[in-house]
Amino acid sequence: GESVGLHLPTLSVQEGDNSIINCAYSNSASDYFIWYKQESGKGPQFIIDIRSNMDKRQGQRVTVLLNKTVKHLSLQIAATQPGDSAVYFCAENYYNNAGNMLTFGGGTRLMVKP
């Protein structure tokens, strides 16, 4: 589920199944990670976040897993519904001379088949 250039990778799942969307981040100094959902024609919306001192965080139907050893982040959606169809972005936050910088990954398109 990582960005591979010009075309968004797509994950197609059956309604009711679980979805796993993956993301590789680049900066080992990143201390905070966020998943966003973007529906067609709309701005991204916050789903769930996790700090670097955690390896798992759960929300309502969503779980984020963080593996700092391999700089990998995943978003798990339980019992996927048609309303979950969207593009999902991970973002990493780190500090530089200018302050906090939030950098987005390339995104993964989730398609839910009824």
Add this chain to the structure above:
Amino acid sequence: NAGVTQTPKFRILKIGQSMTLQCTQDMNHNYMYWYRQDPGMGLKLIYYSVGAGITDKGEVPNGYNVSRSTTEDFPLRLELAAPSQTSVYFCASTRTGTGELFFGEGSRLTVL
């Protein structure tokens, strides 16, 4: 709260024309950002501001300018529009620079 409001939602420009994309937020957020999103791609940071009177370049600032005279407003200016600037532009804000970014609905710009 209206959140983050962007205008216009759609605009078609001719090559060489200028325009300003407006962004305003009513959440008293210090940090504001402009991103562009090309078709099928992720978000790229154009400019950001950590408070009124302070702006800085992001990843893709060429061809754009910004100002931040008030906490609420963060307009993005295109001086000489080029086809490469055809994109969807998103404004976002956050209180402290970490945490949830609040996005506007986007401004779709086409340069012909």
